[in-house]
Amino acid sequence: MNKKINKSDFKTDWSYSPAPESTDHIKIVKKNDLFINGKFMPPEKGKYFKTINPANEQKLADVAEADKSDVDKAVKAARKAYDKVWSKMDPSERGKYIYRIARLIQERAREFSVIETMDGGKPIRESRDIDIPLVSAHFFYYAGWADKLSYAFPGKQAKPIGVAGQIIPWNFPLLMAAWKLAPALATGNTVVLKPAETTPLTAMKLAEIIQEADLPPGVVNIINGDGKTGRAIVEHEDINKIAFTGSTDVGKMIMKSVAGTGKKYTLELGGKAANIIFEDAAIDQAVEGIIDGIFFNQGHVCCAGSRLFVQESVADTVISKLKDRMESLIVGDPLDKNTDIGAINSKMQLEKIKMYVDIGQKEGGSVHQSSCGLPEKGYWHAPTLFTDVSQSHRIVQEEIFGPVLAIQTFRTVDEVIAKANNTPFGLSGGVWTDKGSKIFQVSKSIRAGVLWANTFNKFDPTSPFGGYKESGMGREGGLEGLMPYVNLV
């Protein structure tokens, strides 16, 4: 052997044969209409837009674009279903429909996983093992709440609100649809849902399931489009509640837009989570947690651990191990079962990430990237980390929503808490230490809605999720997740 053995050269020594998930059993509908009142129908203006596979830029399907009149049609259908059927139905019967949806998703899980990965670029391992199982679990969890609401709010009666307009993002397309739909339906509301324009396909498959489940027409309406469609939903007079997951900027626009209208709303917005590594942490586990925190789902995660704080005494070790681990990440075909990091969701997002990497360097940060090769077609970004940055750097303050980590060091607990809280966001945080009392102290002091201690990026239908400060308001998941969909009387 004349090949030089380099300890950190994982590419040479550890290569995997391709292991692509097959797509032959997947039927992608080539022309997706609007799902209104239990039927698929073309949009009023007859406009369609295309959705592509970000891993190869090939067109997957055409999708109907809903304009104001389509939104109005959907809201009317939802209102009628609310008044006539859904709000009046025996809650235990309501629950059965939701259970049925959960079961149907389980049965067709593989199909959903593959389409999710093709439409959005996330690794099949994640859509298969995380997204889609959580989707059915979410429906399953909330289905059971439908006839138990009187136990959720002591001293009060929970009444449905009416028609909910729900606008969801592209990073966890079907999972976010489940987070929105399941609690809304369990509490007796009807819905107009708008998926993100780059990832509409799994929601349209869900529409098929909703038909199969025999849900009364109009209870769930799914329409597609960009920000204009979203705006038409937010501004529609007959919507009683808005649920939005997306950027803080758009969240603020929604708050302004619904001010004075009496519409209720919940917002799941941006984040810039601090992931804090103390010197007494289990370092190898912490390194895995850092990787999971920032590179999970290409960093397209609002709760991503994008600000790393490492205690000075272990900083060199942690950063060196982190670089080694980054080097071993497999970036490439999202459908390959060995892939760790898939495609960036869209060209626009890729440009935004590149812009921030550029800004980071211009502001004096030192950049390090995995040496992985990137496919020629499609949208890709290598795992990236920055050192030599401080609190005032834009890449430390602003949400990048990509695989870019900003690393700072600290000496004392007080210092790292002050730094961690020095942000307008407050969605999540991480703390790594073997000392229990320190976990409680630090996790209590971080002003954020979800704290992961010695772990990161874990989700469960029973666990409330949502932010403090500019990361939004209201919670999704758990008993708390019912609250945004009821009036307490």
Next chain:
Amino acid sequence: MSQREDIKKTYKLYIGGKFPRTESGRYIKWVDANNKGAVNICRGSRKDFRNAMVTARDAFSGWCSRTAYNRSQILYRIGEILEGRRSQFANELILQGSSKKEAGNEINQSIDRLIYYAGWADKYQQIFSRVNPVASSYFNFSYPEPTGVVSALAPNNSSLIGLVSIVAPIIAGGNTVVVLASEEKPLCSITFAEVLHTSDVPGGVVNILTGYRSELLDHFSSHMDVNAIVYCGNESEEIKLVQENAALNVKRPIVYTDENWLSKNVQDPYRILNTLETKTTWHPVGI
């Protein structure tokens, strides 16, 4: 023998545990219900509000890390002290147009409301906390934490009971507050500050301003360090302004349109929950 002249009280603001006059030097001439006496009420300014916000933020970390038991005792103490100063409040309420009977009832209800929330201060956590049965090997729990610094517009149509009903749930939850007192009936607000001041409430936890709502509403709702705003009233233009300004930093806008603050219907632990956030913590279970 000449008649003894009364010593009249100067009505000031309550900021950071001190009683300053408004920095603006402005006043509002307030005439009592019988058109007999007049007092000069401070016309609080934007700067007064900002000063109060600084002290409220400073006081937050101390107040929210007090034990629930201690916060409960302090709220109870406020009730005790109020009970001991009934006659002073009765006089003021009568000056503001209440009958003797009405004044007595309002004081009773105000004390009872404080005791009600004192009792909740170490219990709502148990009502609103959970251990979540996640489907993986983690211990996961959620509990409420205070939202932070709250700005509040007390009901205009009510004096003591309105102010107490707004402030008590906010501070029971561990928040600190800057509250604008009723414009129509401001007398009890500063006297209530004196009660707070002698009830072991740390300076800065409750700050009370007087002044024109029309002038201060914009500042109360647009300040970037306010985490939640409580608005009491029915003016649709005002509600819209509060909700629009809340968007600037995603502060939580809470609107109470209640009319009858003497009713027991306006008290429940969900009013505490309105200025709380749910925090969820995960930890692996394993060796």
